[in-house]
Amino acid sequence: MGLKRKDILSIASLSVDEINMILEASEPFKEVSGREIKKVPALRGKTVVNLFFEPSTRTRTSFELAAKRLSADVINFSPSSSSIVKGETLLDTAKNIESMQADIIVLRHSSSGAAETLGRAVRSSVINAGDGWHEHPTQALLDLFTIKEKKGGISGLGVVIVGDLAHSRVARSNIHGLVKMGARVRVVSPPTMVPPFFDQLGVEVYHSFDEALPGMDVIIMLRLQLERQGWALFPSIREYSRLYGLTAERVQLAKPNVLIMHPGPLNRGVEIAPEVADSHGSVILDQVTNGVAVRMGLMYLLSELN
Ligand code: CP
Numbered sequence: 001m002g003l004k005r006k007d008i009l010s011i012a013s014l015s016v017d018e019i020n021m022i023l024e025a026s027e028p029f030k031e032v033s034g035r036e037i038k039k040v041p042a043l044r045g046k047t048v049v050n051l052f053f054e055p056s057t058r059t060r061t062s063f064e065l066a067a068k069r070l071s072a073d074v075i076n077f078s079p080s081s082s083s084i085v086k087g088e089t090l091l092d093t094a095k096n097i098e099s100m101q102a103d104i105i106v107l108r109h110s111s112s113g114a115a116e117t118l119g120r121a122v123r124s125s126v127i128n129a130g131d132g133w134h135e136h137p138t139q140a141l142l143d144l145f146t147i148k149e150k151k152g153g154i155s156g157l158g159v160v161i162v163g164d165l166a167h168s169r170v171a172r173s174n175i176h177g178l179v180k181m182g183a184r185v186r187v188v189s190p191p192t193m194v195p196p197f198f199d200q201l202g203v204e205v206y207h208s209f210d211e212a213l214p215g216m217d218v219i220i221m222l223r224l225q226l227e228r229q230g231w232a233l234f235p236s237i238r239e240y241s242r243l244y245g246l247t248a249e250r251v252q253l254a255k256p257n258v259l260i261m262h263p264g265p266l267n268r269g270v271e272i273a274p275e276v277a278d279s280h281g282s283v284i285l286d287q288v289t290n291g292v293a294v295r296m297g298l299m300y301l302l303s304e305l306n
Contacts, residue, residue, distance in 0.1 A: 003301040007119035007126040010135040011176040019177060023145050026290075026297030032069060033292050042300050043072035046103040050076045051094070052129065053109045058264055058288055059129050059138070063106045066295035070303075075102075090114065091121050098122040104299055107131070125302045133167050138298065139263050140173035142291040144181060146283055147218055149290065150259055155182030158215050158255075161203075163222030163244060163271055166193040166233065170263045171222055175201050188212045188244065192233040209244055213253035221246050221262045221272050237270060246272045251281065259283050 003021060011019070032040055048067040052060050060076070067074045077097070079085075084093060094105060104125045107115050112132030119126040130136040148154055159178050165171050165187055178185045179202040187198060188206045199205050206212035213219070224240060234240045251258060260272075260282040268274045277284060 002304050009115050009128045011137045011140045011173045026294040029296035030293035038069050041071045043070035046072045048072045048074050048104045049102045050106045062291040066292050098124050135173045136169040139170050140177040142294040145290045145294050146287050157183045157217040159183045159218040160186040160212050160216045161220045162188040165189040167225040168222045186212045216254040218259045
């Protein structure tokens, strides 16, 4: 039984079996990335197009490395030097890319729902690499992979997700994934940054970081998305950092050996103290390493359908 869907658009739409299948398929690819010759022929003859309409360091590079390590041909499409600047729409652009026989299109876009719209319009597989405030499914998959790898499983763990819930597609994807996989999930945020429906997602909502930490096995910090703040949701960055920043003192309130995670990019000294980001308990760079393996596993499973 393989992955019986053309597109990966959200974690909300994946079943527990599908999530487990992706995590299991990714494990052998981690070993491939540790080899001297980091290449397998799994996607030889296939074409992957990275279509990123928003800036990215980790996700774009990770998809490119993953596709190349699977021996696919990879095109990094840059909207700023394309006919999009002449007014061509996303759908027309994607249909032209599809006409060049792209097997997988990886899309990052500022509009929630852009990946779903694209997936309906083209025959190529579409992977959502982050759409607006909606979802970032491969980030959640690599986070689940990292938690499972470090803690031996996910079910029953206490996981706290902290920060800018209003603007975070990473939070939405991780909440769906962690709840489906049986974790006890707490979220912590200023009251102005919690969307009203969050208490219906199977999580406990806290506004005090210190009260949420006892008993937690994993802390996932979110980036304060200053570029998406159209209005002031808290008095000042200093105030936000004081109440919601992860310090070495706060780490002590969680369980011993708590995992410290962050999707990146970090605002050092805002949501996470530099000494915590670089501490023994931090698995932030392991997340990045695992991202390549998970994207290899995912593209391998999708390519079986093409
Ligand atoms: N985690 C993440 O999506 O990082 P980038 O924006 O650098 O891709």
